[in-house]
Amino acid sequence: MATNYQIKIVALWVVFLLGTLFHTQLGLMPLFHGLNVIESQRATNINDISAIMWLMLGFFVLPMLAIIATVFNDSKRYKQVHFGLTIVYSILNFIHLLLDLLLPQVIWYQITLMVLLFLIGLLLNLVAFQWMKTPSRNYPSSEHLPTST
Template sequence: MDLSIQSKIIALWAVFLFGMVFHSQLGFMPILYGENVAMPDYKGKMPVSHPWLMLGFFAIPMIVITATVFYNFHLYRVIHFGITVLYTVMNFTHAAMDLTVRPIEWYQITLMVIVLINGIFLNILAYQWMQ
């Protein structure tokens, strides 16, 4: 079976979303064992901007997946490629920042590297689709 490039892109975006949701879930796993996962600098109060930023971070790929199903014109493909590059840069930065957290949670680093590699494949396909 030969999948279209759009189908492959959609599949990679879905893998990205699953990876990021799983990354969030892994971050909360210690709660099940009675550990504190609170961010000490925030003293139990989440800034109003944080849930909106997370919503945007997850909603943009959802919108991109839907748009990729329906749109194939050149300007959209260029915008889409830019979004994939932006997300790859953010994932790289996130993985690098996770390396500064003590103790290092290697299972989280492993997952972020998998998501990053997936993102690089997404960049390659998005670039090919843009051409």
């Protein structure tokens, strides 16, 4: 069976996004039981956290766009950019994991989920790297071009 890297990448991005959403939901679950959630600092109004909300939006939107672009784009340049994006996300996940470990109250189910997300990210790095090394179907490499005699 032929390896379809694009399908693997889309599946890994979807799993990553679902895990990230679940990470956020787990952080809010205490609210449903009348408990407080852990906060880094108290905001007095929505403008205080506006920048954080925009960063979170970007963090979720970039993988969504990567999913769409991966389905429709097979160019060498896109594969390189996409691989770079997966590396950035792995670095951000690792930093997030470390910061979660430095919280005054370590929540181990969140740490477990973050480790899983980090490992999924590493697998995404590997598959994206493998895809980047394959020749594009739409843009053949020079080794596949006919030579003149």
